[in-house]
Amino acid sequence: METIKHIDFKGLDSIKSRDAVRSYFQFTEEVKTVNVDFAKIQFLSRSATHELLIIQNNLSSKGVDITFLNLTPEVNEMLEIVEKSIGKEKQAGFRFVKWLNFQNEKEYQEYLLQF
């Protein structure tokens, strides 16, 4: 008899963390089909989306049919962006860091005054 698991993220309108995603996929029995219903989800963070795609990939590789249902355009866009970014080469531009050195403590204190 096929075991079908239906996940609907009860009570949530957004998912922001990896562990929140993981908590919904703790199966105590063997499942053959997983339906994940995003009808109530308005926002998925990048981390949560990445975790979801990893879980989807793991389940699929074990022969589990997994389907995402009722995605809003925004949630779908996040899934597409994260999916495209997987395996992409690192882009250096936005990861730029400048190491600053100061002549003395007074100079550093003046620097800190910007906040």
Place this chain on the structure above:
Amino acid sequence: MQLLHLNISIRRFDSRLKTVDFSKMNFTPPLLAVHYASLLSEFPQILNVEGIGSYLDTVKFPSCLSPANGDNWESILDSYLHKTFIPIIKFSTNPTGDHPSIREKLLSHVFSAIRRITRLPTNYFTAISYLLSELTDNIVEHSKHEFGYLAFQYYRDNGFMDICLADRGLGLLGSYQDYTGDKDFSHITDHRTAVDSAVKGRSTKHLAEDRGFGIATSRKILTQGLGGSFVYLTGNALLINEELSNFGIDSKGAIILVRIPVSNFRKDFKWSDFVE
């Protein structure tokens, strides 16, 4: 002069203290609110917390607003929607049982309160939700500490808001040192190298594919997308946007300040333009 105050406060702190007096602090900006709230939580031997004036009392300092305190947090938070700030939020990082979903609901409500107070349009709210989610998830996944802290202040007349996050966990260097997987982080031996590595995407996550997005993309959305500023302090490493400096004194865990302009909203602004 929040950063200077923070620097002096950390230098002067003595873990043997039994009493702390806040009578000179009529107003506490979010950076100092999360710093002192997390500090007092870590040192329960500080039995006497004196001089809590009306403002600190209103932001629920030092106990914070937290489901862990048994607070009716939803209705309490809703009562702040006409103000320019919310109580200091203390959220659990516990991954078991109901804790993740309670935290999700708490943070959703907090983000929604921030949106309503600042009247953010949807496209900007989504961008800010994105970056705050990345930063709170970093605390949940990496700090190895029981709680994270969040504070918010809207400076309406100056046209910007400050949102600050803190934890008193491992910090970035501790996370790299705690790592037990296949990647080699043996060259990361000080706080500034740890921050530099994190920005460049060297992640401690035990994932086959992970490029450590949290800090770099959060910074990009904030500085390039929203025109804001990103401040990140861990150990003695202080990152302000792209500039990394030696703070001169070690701060435990991590403290983050995101400063976001709340004006000149563009209808064509899309958060996804700043995400790789």
